[in-house]
Amino acid sequence: MYHYTTFGLRIRSDIELPELGEPGREEKPDLTITFRPIPGELPEALYRGKSFQISPSQVLIRIEQVAGYLVRNGREIIIDPSHTAEMDLVRVFLLGPVIGIALHQQGFLVLHGSSVLWNHQAIIFAGASGSGKSTIAGALIRRGFPFLADDLCPLRMENNMPLLLPSIPQLKLMEDVLPELDFSPESAVRLSSVTAKYGISFAEKISAEPLPVRMIFILQSEPTEKDIRMEQLSGVEKFHALKDNTYRFPLLHYMNLTTRHFGLVTSVAKQVTVYRIIRNTGISVEKTAATVTEFLSRL
Amino acid sequence: MTIQENTFFRRNPDLLFSDMDGETVMMSIQNGEYYGLDEVGSRIWQLLENPESAETLTDKLIEEYEVTRETCLSDVMEFLNMLAEKQLIIPA
Numbered sequence: 001m002y003h004y005t006t007f008g009l010r011i012r013s014d015i016e017l018p019e020l021g022e023p024g025r026e027e028k029p030d031l032t033i034t035f036r037p038i039p040g041e042l043p044e045a046l047y048r049g050k051s052f053q054i055s056p057s058q059v060l061i062r063i064e065q066v067a068g069y070l071v072r073n074g075r076e077i078i079i080d081p082s083h084t085a086e087m088d089l090v091r092v093f094l095l096g097p098v099i100g101i102a103l104h105q106q107g108f109l110v111l112h113g114s115s116v117l118w119n120h121q122a123i124i125f126a127g128a129s130g131s132g133k134s135t136i137a138g139a140l141i142r143r144g145f146p147f148l149a150d151d152l153c154p155l156r157m158e159n160n161m162p163l164l165l166p167s168i169p170q171l172k173l174m175e176d177v178l179p180e181l182d183f184s185p186e187s188a189v190r191l192s193s194v195t196a197k198y199g200i201s202f203a204e205k206i207s208a209e210p211l212p213v214r215m216i217f218i219l220q221s222e223p224t225e226k227d228i229r230m231e232q233l234s235g236v237e238k239f240h241a242l243k244d245n246t247y248r249f250p251l252l253h254y255m256n257l258t259t260r261h262f263g264l265v266t267s268v269a270k271q272v273t274v275y276r277i278i279r280n281t282g283i284s285v286e287k288t289a290a291t292v293t294e295f296l297s298r299l
Numbered sequence: 300m301t302i303q304e305n306t307f308f309r310r311n312p313d314l315l316f317s318d319m320d321g322e323t324v325m326m327s328i329q330n331g332e333y334y335g336l337d338e339v340g341s342r343i344w345q346l347l348e349n350p351e352s353a354e355t356l357t358d359k360l361i362e363e364y365e366v367t368r369e370t371c372l373s374d375v376m377e378f379l380n381m382l383a384e385k386q387l388i389i390p391a
Contacts, residue, residue, distance in 0.1 A: 239319050
């Protein structure tokens with residue numbers, strides 16, 4: 001058994017999860033990860049897609065030639081690996097979409113974004129897949145901003161303040177951006193033999209405590225935009241920006257979580273400033289990082 | 300559905316809504332759809348805390364906005380029709 005604390009949850013796992021850092025001491029877990037056979041179907045599923053079967057209390061995720069994952073009430077993940085499964089890949093999906101679903105079930109607002117530390121607070125870069133959120137986080141890390149989270153940004157409200165939970169200390173980047181960001185090849189580990197994604201681990205977790213979130217940037221590529229500009233969002237638009245950048249938002253409906261989600265998004269939206277970063281697809285990550293850094297320095 | 304000037308409406312109770320910088324966001328618990336109201340729409344939504352008709356709303360709005368009674372009434376009728384169509388309001 002391996003024990004970890006990530007996202008503020010005590011996790012007990014049958015397998016070692018080096019991405020979560022050094023294992024800690026044994027504690028009563030909030031979330032268990034075990035290996036055993038799982039059913040092929042969820043009879044009570046309200047949604048059946050290629051990879052997901054979803055009911056309010058359980059989600060079954062099937063990744064062909066990798067594993068089936070059953071996620072129950074945010075408390076339990078059961079993994080049923082395929083015979084040919086590469087364990088590295090089993091962990092990639094476990095620590096991505098599977099744990100993302102568990103965080104939704106736990107009742108957090110899970111934003112699809114990456115985060116770095118600035119001025120004692122978490123700043124989040126959210127956006128659609130491929131919008132460059134991990135890359136911009138990587139560029140800011142190179143400029144000295146400490147890493148906080150990648151891909152999954154689970155938030156909870158405490159005393160009317162949105163807090164980002166301490167996350168998996170690993171940044172995932174596509175192979176082609178590594179040279180541009182000047183991460184040494186030794187620091188990046190290929191996540192599995194079948195992906196072009198690399199993981200960069202941060203040995204020291206920057207903060208074991210949740211950090212306040214006051215600013216969220218939404219990355220948007222816009223072919224008609226000549227350069228790069230920032231636009232502050234308010235009202236209905238701000239609400240939608242947070243809703244639409246919720247991790248796998250369309251699935252929440254079948255998990256019976258939209259009512260809770262509405263309350264979370266509206267309360268978070270009232271406490272944060274949201275900016276849209278609109279840029280031409282040709283704008284380099286360096287220029288984007290420079291624009292953001294300059295913007296922050298003027299605040 | 301065509302509404303009358305003196306038909307009283309109230310908010311559909313199966314809705315979640317929240318004020319956002321003077322605008323209103325809403326979610327229907329029944330169908331999971333999201334809606335947004337601009338500032339004037341949000342003011343009318345505020346007034347709909349108690350049952351109102353197009354007439355009673357117009358009486359209140361012409362005191363707050365620079366608009367003729369006639370224009371206001373026709374805009375309110377159009378707005379209430381839209382709300383009623385989407386079942387955001389129901390006859391009181």
